[in-house]
Amino acid sequence: MPDATGLELIAQRVREGVADDAVTGTLFHRGRATLDVAPQSVHDVIAYLRDADQEPWERLMSLHGVDYLPEEPRLGVHYELLSMERVDRLNVRTRVGVEDARLPTVVDLHPTANFQEREVYDMFGVVFEGHPDMRRILMPEDYEGHPQRRDFPMGGEPVIYTYNEPKLPRWYD
Amino acid sequence: MTEPLDVPYRDRERSVTMEPMGEEHEELLTINIGPHHPATHGVLRLLTTLEGEIVRDVKPIIGYVHTGIEKSCEDQQYWKVIPFVERMDYLSYYFNAMAYCMAVESLLDEEVPERAQWLRVIHLELNRVASHLFWIATGALDIGAITMLWWGCRDRDLALDLFEMSGGQRFHTRYFQVGGVVEDIPPGFEERARAFIKTMRSRIPQYLNLLDRNEIWLQRTKGSGIVSTETLLGLGVTGPLLRASGHPWDLRKAMPYSGYEKFDFNIPVGSVGDNYDRYRVRVEEMLESLRIVEQALDGLPEGPYITANRKVALPPRHELATSMEALIHHFKLVTEGFRVPPGETYVGIESPRGELGCYVLADGSAKPARVHMRDPSFVNLQALPEMARDHLLADFIACVAMLDPILGGVDR
Amino acid sequence: MEVTRTKIEGDSLRVRQLKAQQLLRGELEGEDLEREVEQRLLFTKLENAQNWARKNALFPLGFGLACCAIEMITVIGSPRNDLSRFGAEVIRFSPRQADLLILSGRVSVKMAPIIRRLYEQMLEPKWVIAMGACSSSAGMFNNYAVVQGADKFLPVDVYVPGCPPRPEALIYGIMKLQDQIMGDPSMGWRERYQAEGTEEIA
Numbered sequence: 001m002p003d004a005t006g007l008e009l010i011a012q013r014v015r016e017g018v019a020d021d022a023v024t025g026t027l028f029h030r031g032r033a034t035l036d037v038a039p040q041s042v043h044d045v046i047a048y049l050r051d052a053d054q055e056p057w058e059r060l061m062s063l064h065g066v067d068y069l070p071e072e073p074r075l076g077v078h079y080e081l082l083s084m085e086r087v088d089r090l091n092v093r094t095r096v097g098v099e100d101a102r103l104p105t106v107v108d109l110h111p112t113a114n115f116q117e118r119e120v121y122d123m124f125g126v127v128f129e130g131h132p133d134m135r136r137i138l139m140p141e142d143y144e145g146h147p148q149r150r151d152f153p154m155g156g157e158p159v160i161y162t163y164n165e166p167k168l169p170r171w172y173d
Numbered sequence: 174m175t176e177p178l179d180v181p182y183r184d185r186e187r188s189v190t191m192e193p194m195g196e197e198h199e200e201l202l203t204i205n206i207g208p209h210h211p212a213t214h215g216v217l218r219l220l221t222t223l224e225g226e227i228v229r230d231v232k233p234i235i236g237y238v239h240t241g242i243e244k245s246c247e248d249q250q251y252w253k254v255i256p257f258v259e260r261m262d263y264l265s266y267y268f269n270a271m272a273y274c275m276a277v278e279s280l281l282d283e284e285v286p287e288r289a290q291w292l293r294v295i296h297l298e299l300n301r302v303a304s305h306l307f308w309i310a311t312g313a314l315d316i317g318a319i320t321m322l323w324w325g326c327r328d329r330d331l332a333l334d335l336f337e338m339s340g341g342q343r344f345h346t347r348y349f350q351v352g353g354v355v356e357d358i359p360p361g362f363e364e365r366a367r368a369f370i371k372t373m374r375s376r377i378p379q380y381l382n383l384l385d386r387n388e389i390w391l392q393r394t395k396g397s398g399i400v401s402t403e404t405l406l407g408l409g410v411t412g413p414l415l416r417a418s419g420h421p422w423d424l425r426k427a428m429p430y431s432g433y434e435k436f437d438f439n440i441p442v443g444s445v446g447d448n449y450d451r452y453r454v455r456v457e458e459m460l461e462s463l464r465i466v467e468q469a470l471d472g473l474p475e476g477p478y479i480t481a482n483r484k485v486a487l488p489p490r491h492e493l494a495t496s497m498e499a500l501i502h503h504f505k506l507v508t509e510g511f512r513v514p515p516g517e518t519y520v521g522i523e524s525p526r527g528e529l530g531c532y533v534l535a536d537g538s539a540k541p542a543r544v545h546m547r548d549p550s551f552v553n554l555q556a557l558p559e560m561a562r563d564h565l566l567a568d569f570i571a572c573v574a575m576l577d578p579i580l581g582g583v584d585r
Numbered sequence: 586m587e588v589t590r591t592k593i594e595g596d597s598l599r600v601r602q603l604k605a606q607q608l609l610r611g612e613l614e615g616e617d618l619e620r621e622v623e624q625r626l627l628f629t630k631l632e633n634a635q636n637w638a639r640k641n642a643l644f645p646l647g648f649g650l651a652c653c654a655i656e657m658i659t660v661i662g663s664p665r666n667d668l669s670r671f672g673a674e675v676i677r678f679s680p681r682q683a684d685l686l687i688l689s690g691r692v693s694v695k696m697a698p699i700i701r702r703l704y705e706q707m708l709e710p711k712w713v714i715a716m717g718a719c720s721s722s723a724g725m726f727n728n729y730a731v732v733q734g735a736d737k738f739l740p741v742d743v744y745v746p747g748c749p750p751r752p753e754a755l756i757y758g759i760m761k762l763q764d765q766i767m768g769d770p771s772m773g774w775r776e777r778y779q780a781e782g783t784e785e786i787a
Contacts, residue, residue: 241729
């Protein structure tokens with residue numbers, strides 16, 4: 001885990017290597033380093049971190065989405081990077097809003113992102129531009145809605161207790 | 174009326190011309206190895222494109238056991254999430270709980286006592302043995318060695334007996350809690366565990382004898398399903414699949430957690446990367462896990478089995494009669510649960526299938542805001558088209574067997 | 586040459602063997618014949634005999650969804666609790682050849698039509714065991730992705746609770762199903778819901 005100063009140096013190098021507005025912030029909490037990145041430069045930042053950095057991060061371990069509901073922009077996508085040589089992890093994070101949830105894909109850099117980006121699309125609705133097969137993966141193909149967003153209802157059935165049994169319609173009625 | 178052919182029998186065969194299918198006769202047939210199939214290890218649907226008997230392309234279609242576990246976890250208190258999370262990768266249930274508990278403990282900045290760490294290691298490694306036993310039971314069944322099903326299930330029952338002794342249930346014991354384990358191991362556990370180790374040490378060579386000298390097994394597994402290490406690394410594959418192709422990456426050695434640095438064990442690494450190597454790597458891993466359990470039982474330290482922080486762990490019941498604070502803590506923990514300060518973390522551990530990661534986002538309340546498990550089977554399944562390309566259909570089934578997908582983890 | 590005669594006592598094995606030999610040869614008459622025949626005949630109804638045969642030779646469909654499937658494989662495959670004592674060890678993977686569907690595991694929304702199609706392909710008489718909490722009533726998963734109980738789209742005969750149920754519990758459930766087959770020749774649920782005539786021969 002790079003410590004706080006190491007993280008600042010990485011942010012500095014990414015700013016120099018990619019673009020000045022690519023990195024929007026850094027966060028170091030409980031031993032975990034997070035690099036906040038602007039949405040449209042995700043592909044360039046991950047390409048830079050994989051190839052051009054002096055401390056390269058060659059593997060993408062996990063790509064997952066988060067819904068930070070009360071905070072805007074709502075949807076976050078995390079890229080967990082791993083370096084096997086230096087045994088180190090780095091987290092790259094972008095935030096997009098619900099209305100314009102589009103991100104460039106990293107499938108060409110890390111083929112492991114194929115299923116994982118499809119899952120983020122399925123569960124949160126973030127469309128990855130350039131993905132070869134942008135379809136739902138876990139829900140049925142014709143499902144409407146993105147289940148893992150915080151404002152999507154939990155679903156299921158209300159539990160029948162004796163106090164509300166007369167009020168709930170029976171399914172065989 | 175034509176005369177019957179007065180040709181000797183052998184020559185008669187040669188006189189019938191059969192044109193072989195040349196390059197221009199490529200007929201691709203897409204069939205569905207459907208969700209209900211004897212050999213798919215759960216409900217996995219494989220759209221296979223075949224040319225004759227050779228597999229040209231495979232598209233896995235998943236989602237048939239999708240249970241919305243991650244969404245359900247957002248509605249539960251932190252310690253109630255543990256049973257949900259255990260049911261994801263349903264063969265290695267202790268690992269799911271371990272990843273989640275480690276993530277929450279790192280958010281809480283909670284220290285796990287040493288005895289609890291060692292108890293966790295014992296149960297994790299026993300679970301690894303049980304998971305590999307089930308894998309070899311069903312994997313060999315797919316390839317045709319049906320005896321392994323009986324043997325694997327028989328020995329797995331012994332391991333599940335041990336879990337029942339410590340946790341009360343064979344499967345999905347809610348044994349790991351945030352801060353330690355829920356209860357100490359009972360007396361008699363150690364003897365049973367040592368007897369189990371002794372039994373397994375005599376039985377695993379029997380398995381190797383049965384399979385390794387079987388010409389059919391060797392021909393079916395050797396040389397099939399080879400994928401290069403770079404492709405596997407690009408696809409994010411970890412675990413025995415990566416180790417079988419020669420890359421020695423194991424999180425227990427690379428980023429040790431929960432006291433693994435104190436144990437002396439080896440990591441089996443293959444050389445060629447075919448199905449035979451994957452099978453041998455897993456069998457050797459079983460033996461190494463038995464070594465770890467033995468060392469842990471030898472050196473099990475005394476001490477508390479759960480953290481003493483009453484704000485996180487339930488106080489022992491004998492304190493409830495005498496201490497008012499214990500009563501209040503118990504009440505708060507059971508009704509509301511403990512609160513975790515805001516933050517997010519990702520923790521990875523080495524499960525029998527690869528790197529199992531858990532991401533937890535806490536927003537300061539008693540319920541997590543997001544729990545995501547990076548499941549190894551989900552990522553390893555992307556390697557299936559690479560493994561199966563240009564193989565016969567029977568080898569493809571062997572590849573699926575050796576890949577060891579667990580659909581509960583894939584679909585979550 | 587010495588000849589020894591021993592008196593054979595009333596109901597010993599040798600006497601019974603000789604009497605059976607005489608019966609088969611047709612040498613018994615009258616009272617003896619009646620007694621022997623009574624001891625060997627069993628009178629029953631045709632339905633009882635049929636049900637007895639059906640219950641002792643159940644063919645489960647090889648179908649497993651999630652964690653309960655592992656316990657089901659343990660029941661079938663482990664020597665400690667094994668199902669072939671009850672005659673149900675033949676697992677047929679084709680629904681046309683099976684008559685018992687053990688729904689082991691959580692039924693997700695995507696999988697439900699497939700299970701329904703499998704059920705319809707099975708031939709009468711067929712039974713369904715909902716194994717585990719998730720197929721009986723969605724278990725702990727009260728959410729968007731799990732069908733809240735398999736009985737929403739399938740008629741279930743026996744529910745086996747547990748998460749996952751112990752192998753002994755599943756065997757108990759199968760034994761209960763066997764009692765049900767024996768005692769209810771019209772297959773239970775059809776009598777309860779007045780659904781005679783809905784058998785599908787497909």
